[in-house]
Amino acid sequence: MINFVLLALLLIVAVGIMRLQDLFAVTMLLSIYGLMSATFFVAMDAVDVAFTEASVGAGISTLLLLVVISFTGRAERKTRHKPYVALFVVTVIGMLLLYGTSDMPYFGSSDAPIHNHVAPRYINDSMREIGVPNIVTSVLASYRAFDTFGEVVVIFTAGIAVLGLLSVSSKALSNSQPLNRPRGLYQQHIVIRIVAKILLPFIFLFALYVQFHGDFGPGGGFQAGVIFAAAFILYAMTFGLDAATAVVKPAVIELIAAVGVLLYGSVGIATLLSGGNFFDYDYLLADPIAGQHLGILLIELGVGLTVTCVMVMICFGFSLRRKAHEQKAVMNISERGPK
Amino acid sequence: MILGLANTWVAIVLMMIGLYIVIAQGNLIKKIIGLTLFQTSVFIFYISMGKVAGGSAPILAQGITEYSNPLPHALILTAIVVGISTTALALSLVVRIKETYGSIEEEEIQAQDES
Amino acid sequence: MELLISISSGLCLLVGSFICISGAVGVLRFPDFYTRMHAASVTDTAGMVLILVGLMMVSPDLLVLAKLVMILLLGLLIGPTTSHVLAKSAFRNGVKPKLTSNSNDQGGDTSKS
Amino acid sequence: MITAATLAIFAAMILALVRAFAGPTLYDRVLAVNMLGTKTVLLIALLGFVMGRPEFLDIAIVYALINFISIIAVLRYSDSNNFKDPDQKSISKEL
Numbered sequence: 001m002i003n004f005v006l007l008a009l010l011l012i013v014a015v016g017i018m019r020l021q022d023l024f025a026v027t028m029l030l031s032i033y034g035l036m037s038a039t040f041f042v043a044m045d046a047v048d049v050a051f052t053e054a055s056v057g058a059g060i061s062t063l064l065l066l067v068v069i070s071f072t073g074r075a076e077r078k079t080r081h082k083p084y085v086a087l088f089v090v091t092v093i094g095m096l097l098l099y100g101t102s103d104m105p106y107f108g109s110s111d112a113p114i115h116n117h118v119a120p121r122y123i124n125d126s127m128r129e130i131g132v133p134n135i136v137t138s139v140l141a142s143y144r145a146f147d148t149f150g151e152v153v154v155i156f157t158a159g160i161a162v163l164g165l166l167s168v169s170s171k172a173l174s175n176s177q178p179l180n181r182p183r184g185l186y187q188q189h190i191v192i193r194i195v196a197k198i199l200l201p202f203i204f205l206f207a208l209y210v211q212f213h214g215d216f217g218p219g220g221g222f223q224a225g226v227i228f229a230a231a232f233i234l235y236a237m238t239f240g241l242d243a244a245t246a247v248v249k250p251a252v253i254e255l256i257a258a259v260g261v262l263l264y265g266s267v268g269i270a271t272l273l274s275g276g277n278f279f280d281y282d283y284l285l286a287d288p289i290a291g292q293h294l295g296i297l298l299i300e301l302g303v304g305l306t307v308t309c310v311m312v313m314i315c316f317g318f319s320l321r322r323k324a325h326e327q328k329a330v331m332n333i334s335e336r337g338p339k
Numbered sequence: 340m341i342l343g344l345a346n347t348w349v350a351i352v353l354m355m356i357g358l359y360i361v362i363a364q365g366n367l368i369k370k371i372i373g374l375t376l377f378q379t380s381v382f383i384f385y386i387s388m389g390k391v392a393g394g395s396a397p398i399l400a401q402g403i404t405e406y407s408n409p410l411p412h413a414l415i416l417t418a419i420v421v422g423i424s425t426t427a428l429a430l431s432l433v434v435r436i437k438e439t440y441g442s443i444e445e446e447e448i449q450a451q452d453e454s
Numbered sequence: 455m456e457l458l459i460s461i462s463s464g465l466c467l468l469v470g471s472f473i474c475i476s477g478a479v480g481v482l483r484f485p486d487f488y489t490r491m492h493a494a495s496v497t498d499t500a501g502m503v504l505i506l507v508g509l510m511m512v513s514p515d516l517l518v519l520a521k522l523v524m525i526l527l528l529g530l531l532i533g534p535t536t537s538h539v540l541a542k543s544a545f546r547n548g549v550k551p552k553l554t555s556n557s558n559d560q561g562g563d564t565s566k567s
Numbered sequence: 568m569i570t571a572a573t574l575a576i577f578a579a580m581i582l583a584l585v586r587a588f589a590g591p592t593l594y595d596r597v598l599a600v601n602m603l604g605t606k607t608v609l610l611i612a613l614l615g616f617v618m619g620r621p622e623f624l625d626i627a628i629v630y631a632l633i634n635f636i637s638i639i640a641v642l643r644y645s646d647s648n649n650f651k652d653p654d655q656k657s658i659s660k661e662l
Contacts, residue, residue, distance in 0.1 A: 002573070002614070002617075003346065003387075004342070004345065005577055007345070007346065007349040007383075009580070009581070009584065010349070010353065010383075011349060011352060011353065012584065013584070014353050014356045014357075014376055015356065016588050017356075017360070017372060017376065018356055018359065018360055020588075022590075023366070023368055023369065024593055024596070024645075025587075025590065025596055026369065026372055027372075028587060028596045028597065028599075028600050028641075029587065029588075030372055030375065031600055031637060032584065032587060032599075032600060032603055033376070033379070034379075035603060035604060035607045035630070036607075037379055037382070037383060038607075038626075038630075039607055039610060039611065039614070040383065040386075041382075041386055042611055042614055042623065042626060043614060044386045044387060044389070044390045044407070045389075045390060045394060045395060045396040045397070045406075045407040045618075046386045046389065046396070046407070046411075046412045046415070047396045047398070047623050047626060048412055048413075048416050049382070049386060049412050049415050049416050049419070050611075050626050051625070051626055051629060052416050052419045052420060053382070053419055054626060054629050054630050054633055055629055055633050056419050056420060056422075056423045057379070057419075058604070058630075058633050058634065058637055059633040059636055059637050060423055061375065061423055061426060062637045062640065062641075063636075063637065063640045064423075064426070064427055064430055065368070065372070065430070066640055066641060066644040067644060068368060068430045068433060068434060069368065069644075070644045071434055071437055072368065072433070072434075072437050072443050076364070076366040076368075076369055077365070077366070077444050083359075083362075083363035085362075086359055086362035086363035087359070087363070089358075089362060090355045090358055090359045090362070091355075093355065093358065094351060094352070094354075094355040097351045097354075097355075098348065098351055101344050101347045101348065101351070102344075104344060104347055106343030106344065107342075107343050107344065107345070107346050107347070107387060107390065107392075108390055108391060108392030108393075109343075109392070110391045110392065110394075110405075112388070114388050114389065114408060114410075114411075115391060115408055118410060119408045119409065119410055122409055122410065123397065123406050123409065126399075127399055133398055133399040133400070134397075134398045134399075135397040135398065135399065135406065135409040136397055136398075136409045136412045136413050136416065139409050139410060139412075139413040140413040140416065140417070144413060147417075148417055151417040151418075151420070151421050154421050154424070154425075155420060155421055155424045158421075158424035158425055158427065158428045159424065161428050161431075162424075162427050162428055162431045165428075165431040165432065165434075165435055166431045166434065166435075189539055189542065189543075191535060191538055191539065192535065192539055192639065195531060195532070195535045196639075198531065199528075199531070199532075199632070199635070202528075203632055206628065206629075206632070210625070210629075216398075217398060217622060217623075217625060218396075218398070218623060218625055218626065219625065220416075222416060222417065222419075222420045223629075225420075226420065227629065227632070227633075230632075230633060230636050231636075233636070233640075234635075234636045234639060237639055237640060237643045238639065307420060310424060311423075314424070314427045314431075317431065318430075318431070318434070321434060395618070395619075395620060396620060396623070398622075400620075400622075463568070464568035467568045467569065467571070467572040468568065468571065468572070470572065471571060471572040471574075471575030471576065472575070474575055474576060474579045474606065474609075475575050475578055475579050475582075477579065477602075478578070478579035478580075478582035478583055478602070479582060481582065481583060481586050481598070481599065481602060482582045482583075482585055482586055487592055487594055487595055487598070490586070490595065490598060491594075491598055494598055494601070494602045498601075498602060498605045501609075502605060502608075502609060505572060505609050505612075505613070506609075506612065508568075508572070509569075509612060509613070509616060512569075512616070513621065514621065517622070518621045518622070518624065521624040521625070521627075521628065522612070522624065524628060525608065525612065525624065525627050525628055525631060528628065528631045528632070529605065529608070529631060532631060532632075532634070532635045533605060535635075536601050536635065536638045536639075537601075539638075539639070539642055540594060540597060540598060540601070540638070540642065543594075543642050543645065544592070544594040547594075547645070549592055549594055
């Protein structure tokens with residue numbers, strides 16, 4: 001019953017996102033949408049997914065959208081052409097998809113095809129074969145480790161692409177004078193500074209717990225990486241970007257992102273060299289279960305490192321670009337002129 | 340059981356809302372938000388398929404015999420993080436477009452290209 | 455003893471949910487931003503404390519209790535902080551409180567200042 | 568009693584959602600998001616008890632933390648120029 005209420009709320013929020021013109025309001029609604037869908041995932045038993053969606057959908061994506069809106073302005077212009085074509089396309093596709101659902105198995109039925117092929121093996125045998133209570137972790141990190149490797153590489157590539165698109169030369173930033181506009185939160189809001197100081201060690205500790213407790217409860221490298229990154233971004237927001245880059249240089253972050261992918265890949269190479277298949281952790285140590293534990297630990301660590309560093313890298317990329325913009329703002333405006 | 344497919348229907352409606360935003364609205368950021376809605380509807384669809392009535396979260400524990408399907412969870416978990424990285428890539432393209440054209444409205448950009 | 459615990463837990467949950475709903479009604483009905491924020495922040499914290507205490511009483515083991523205490527402490531730290539910062543930055547950015555009901559049509563509902 | 572509390576939280580969420588739609592200022596929306604975040608933390612905690620697996624309170628902790636971070640982000644970037652008067656003026660000019 002809970003899922004119907006949540007789905008109804010999700011629909012309402014989605015319609016609101018479609019109707020509103022103010023991009024800031026849309027971003028706030030998207031954050032609410034993230035919260036709601038994560039709650040829906042909890043109601044559907046997908047706790048690991050809820051974990052990720054909570055930290056990504058409500059945290060990082062809101063943050064990125066806000067940074068970009070602070071570049072581009074929050075008003076959306078009304079489109080001039082009439083949306084009849086779009087409405088037609090959407091209605092036709094929607095009708096076809098709805099027609100397609102008539103063959104689908106009913107919600108929650110245990111004899112649906114999806115539950116009858118590999119899933120019983122994962123549920124019944126994973127404890128014997130992998131020795132990890134969280135089945136999602138054993139599927140993610142052991143049975144389908146090659147798949148996850150591909151996804152980590154995609155994340156890494158996306159990070160590099162963002163860096164390539166947004167990086168500004170550090171010379172351009174350091175040569176220019178610091179602006180003496182009223183600085184952000186870190187000088188005006190002493191309360192936030194103190195509360196952030198209290199919270200930050202706790203968040204880092206909690207991220208470590210999520211990283212290493214992922215075998216036994218909800219959690220793992222992806223979730224921990226995002227939480228780590230969020231904590232680091234909180235530090236950058238409350239104490240200023242300069243303080244954050246003084247703690248870890250951007251070059252070091254880029255290096256660690258690459259090290260994470262390399263660590264993941266080299267675990268695969270190590271299993272090849274010790275006589276197994278790619279990512280067959282049974283061969284890492286003499287005892288297959290201990291080998292599985294070591295393999296999962298290492299690749300979750302690799303995933304965590306890469307995800308943390310890519311998220312931090314992306315956010316720093318946007319923030320540095322924004323900073324460069326603010327310094328050049330006056331010049332740009334006079335250059336561009338009225339069109 | 341008339342509501343047996345309700346989750347799927349809602350996922351489809353959400354997906355169509357996302358698609359409509361992508362097609363009909365000219366603001367590039369709004370388009371990216373539409374893509375995010377589209378993406379999330381797929382997540383909802385997958386996760387609903389993985390649910391077994393009376394099942395519990397797929398973390399082995401004492402005294403629980405039936406678990407939901409862990410496979411969609413593993414797929415969607417990675418898809419969410421991949422999704423945010425690709426969204427970030429799209430947003431960085433928007434930033435570059437804003438710098439080059441001075442606008443993020445589709446029509447204005449096209450007008451500048453034609454002139 | 456069992457009965458006493460379950461009754462008091464139920465009472466906590468009931469009062470907590472009443473406070474939550476009343477706060478939400480306040481957020482919906484109050485005339486300007488600051489009164490809304492007042493309604494939201496006070497009831498958020500109070501309702502959260504009561505509901506979490508109600509859950510603590512029925513928690514099955516010590517780990518669950520510890521996590522509930524952790525959520526409670528976090529909530530007590532975070533809730534008032536965000537309200538404070540929100541009010542402060544709204545005031546600095548020129549959101550005016552609505553002083554009387556009809557003399558000042560600039561305040562409260564519009565952020566033009 | 569836990570079910571009743573869950574229903575109450577849902578009702579409060581719907582009311583806060585109305586406020587998030589209605590606005591009118593930026594800060595009203597942030598307030599509504601903050602309130603929804605707190606309510607979601609409570610909802611997850613209650614759902615854990617309803618479904619009989621209260622171990623999943625970790626998720627509620629993450630919600631509380633992430634909620635804080637996103638509110639700070641909103642306030643950090645709402646200080647920038649593009650969120651304030653110039654843009655609102657340009658809206659009123661166009662309409």
